Amino acid sequence: MLIKAENQYQQGFHELTFYMDSLHRELGKSIAMNSRRQLGPCLTNVWRLSYAAQNGVGQLPLTLMPFNKTEEFLSKMGDFSFRTATRDLEKEPLTPSEWKTLKNLYARSGEIVQELRKVEQAIYDKKLRWMDVEQAIATEDKKMDHTIIDGFKLIDQRVDGFREIDFGMNTTSSEEIQIKRLGNLTGEEIAPEEARQRALIFTGIKKPREVKVTAVDKKGVYPVYDISILNGDGSSTLVEVTKRGGRLLWMMNTRPINAARLSIENGEVKAYRFLLSRGWDGMENVKTERYDNIAVYTYAPREGGILLYPDMITVKVALDRGEVVGIEARNYVANHRKRNLPKPTLSVQAAEKRLNPHFKVEERSLALVQNERNEEVLVYEFIGKVDKTAYQVFINAKTGEEEKIDHLDYVS
Known part of the structure; x- marks a missing residue:
């Protein structure tokens, strides 16, 4: 498929493995040093590296595959290290519980590094492509090589078992905040048939070959419907909506993208009109990216002259015929609400x-x-x-x- 996208996925995996290895070594330094003065900068590095590793995860085609436990682990590690590093460690040194947490983080991060190296070796030995991973996830193709998918699932399962780590009573990751807000959505619960209809209306698909609706209601995760639509050309469109209120969280069309015929500006018009037609008005384009024949536009609403970055929506447009082939709206659904926006103190x-x-x-x-x-x-x-x-x-x-x-x- 797209060479640039493949390169992006490879870079994301390289960053993830590099930063996880660096993170593991930095945690090792933190439990070995005896200087409180040096511990602060060391934990600052842990915070920086944990978020750099999360950024690497964000570049991988893992939207449809459970990897949220690992992302949550990295987020909590970053929050813990930042909170600890920014206090005066001379006056308020590490507690025995925090010392134990650092030792556990060092041990557990080492386990993740080992598993990532196994995946890395398998990619090299079998000459695997990340674009094939994306296709295998999207189409549920059982015949394709699932080595990478299985490797990441194993990592996430192991991380889910890291229950002994105490991050502190006040640690709340951004992932936890989003899950809590999505779990507290208002509105009536919709039935599977209504979820099916909403997905078809949202995507504009009038004559699907087949539509499969799956209810996902795992403990600790907001309840959703995953809808898989088999299109007339054999490609699949995947949609996720919340069970409560029927709000769209994301959509992805897996069809092949041909040579671009539209400009970036034409694609932005298509993306903006799509948002308007689906009830997302008052949105401003805050970022534009291009990956060969696909353009990705990020939008945020503006209220009272203030741009609301937590409420972003990302729209992916195929530049061959101007079709919206992807939407990511979880941030908007989780965060968009009536706010008492503050006034600036500084000019x-x-x-x-x-x-x-x-x-x-x-x-x-x-x-x-x-x-x-x-x-x-x-x-x-x-x-x-x-x-x-x-x-x-x-x-x-x-x-x-x-x-x-x-x-x-x-x-x-």
């Missing part, structure tokens, strides 16, 4: 003075983002460049602190 001019003097600002806006503690904070968003490289910088509108910075790849 935009005062916030801009906190920027690097070499950063040339091109756009300014108020936005709501989630910080590293998974708290929603009001920020000033500055988009600009240092030399020819584009960045997105978020400055806290109350404290003036730099909350986060992202590198931007503009699509030409």
